[in-house]
Amino acid sequence: MPENNNNDVVLRVKDLHVSFYTNQRCNNVLRGVSFDIRRGRTLCIVGESGCGKSVTANSILRLLPDLSRIESGSITYYKEDGTEVRLDQLEKNGKEMRSLRGKDIAIIFQDPMTALNPVYTVGHQIREIIKEHKPGLTKQQLKQESIQDLAEMGIPAAEIRDGEYPHQFSGGMRQRAMIAMGMSCEPKILLADEPTTALDVTISAQIFDLMNGLKRDHGTAIMMITHNMGVVAEMADEVAVMYMGNIVEYGKVEDVFANPTHPYTKALLRSIPVLGKGRNQQLEPIRGVTPDPFNRPKGCQFCPRCDYAGERCETEMPSEEWVKEGHYTRCFHFREVMKDGK
Template sequence: MENIENKERLLLDVKDLYVSFDTYAGEVQAVRGVTFHVNRGETLAIVGESGCGKSVTAQTVMQLIPMPPGRIKGGNIFFEGKDLSKYSDKQMEKVRGKDISMIFQDPMTSLNPTMKIGKQIMEGLMKHQKLPKDEAKKRAIEMLKLVGLPNPGKRADQYPHEFSGGMRQRAMIAIALACNPKLLIADEPTTALDVTIQAQIMELMKDLQVKLDTAIILITHDLGVVAKVADRIAVMYAGVIIESGTSEEIFHHPQHPYTWGLLKSVPRLDMETKGRLVPIYGTPPDLFAPPKGCPFAPRCDYAMKVCKTYGPVRTNLTESHYTHCWLQHEWAPKVDDKFAKGGAV
């Protein structure tokens, strides 16, 4: 069970979630017992390399994975105390866009190319807030202005192909925030953008979060983005969360070898480094047949015999920081690693 400090601020509580996909080749166990929570107004970052289950987890929260082939094998998704995993499609239509919104990775494939941007913003306002067409159009223009688009009145009457990449991403944010959702899921929102536009988009999201008191789940593999905006971080690998804690705990006191590897593979300006960056060698396990023990064991420099045989138990390091790693066991050898010692990261 996760330690939740203030239950009154609790917004989303995902407990022991299992999600699989049934294919002709067999069952893909994409998410395997994921547990996390999000409080009102905070930012939780879910980080990990491609294929670890980040996006599947987020899309399952919104019931966006196709069923079949996808299916929820177990677990609960409590949003304001109500279990979304038991909701029908019709019930979820009242939640999506109104209480929970999502910014997708590629706005060009998410926006409707045949509809003007203003009309795409108006859709949610007219459906969820029952605004008349004139008021919805006015609100759409206000949202485009809020996300920093110049000439919002003109932009509302343009199509997605007339926007640049950064402008399309801003339009996606406007659509997602139009109904003042309580939770915003941002799935790799800046991957396709250059670094200057990335910084602008993340700054915009933080500003809007303060104004609207919206909680954010940020899905990314960019630790530089995470360091600036996240309150808490969940590190995901092979369908499981292997370490979770506050940003300070994860960046300054990481305790899992995979987290060490992620941090070592990122260039840093505040530390003197010699030679090249250290990659994480090997590939993630096949989720058609996940390993019995720790999923990271085949790639881990510190793997022991027990790691390959038994899944690691959870170790609570602080009230907010925990990890799943056999190195935390009292019988495990002490690891001489600068990150394990609490070196600056």
């Protein structure tokens, strides 16, 4: 990706390659992922199941399992004081990485059980994070804060719930407790992996409001993973569309929605229900199936499913090309795709 210097950038991922090694086989899960996360803005990463969204988020905080490896590329965190930290070069569980986790960069996992400790009450776990961020609060004040955090997440009887253990919470409540933990330290960057997928719409809306508040009041940069284009439309400033380990299109949400340049983005946009068109509107599924990661197409990964594909697409992977400032695509035929009204 060409340099796009801007001092609002808080995190820059550049040409990131990550592989998983299982049963003596190597799966190149991320294949040159590049994007920026900016202060006070929300980047949504969207794409189908298995394309590498969670691996991207977990790479940033070096939370990948041992059977995986960052092969190349860089992940740079730009601190407010101007220093740069190469997260990809830090020791996975070293002091520096541990102090960044939760404090500077927080993550809300897709599966809440990975984040909650079963042997402590939920309130205790939230207070541990608040303590780090606001030292000097009394026990009483800390308790008030943790209860308030839970209440803000729409958890009823927060005072009682505060003293309960994760197994006493329902799945949706655990999810909300984890979101409360992620947000309570007012991080510089919040990585949210499908934070509200398991929750009903009113609670989701409430949580999105709280995230927007964090962004507005503290300049938090948010990276949110979703497979829902409706959520992208509502929440994103920038969007990254991912397909089989690559970002195939990246840009301001208004640019990408008005002028999609990748056939996969177009197909995703055609799959959003339009308000007012009723329940029976035809949503177009994307033809074909996702290829086996161990038997990938040689060139463009989307080629076998693409209406625009030509010979070159079969053998060559398109590199990132700027459509306009801040908007890139990985498609040889992007001009044609843009012109085509379909």
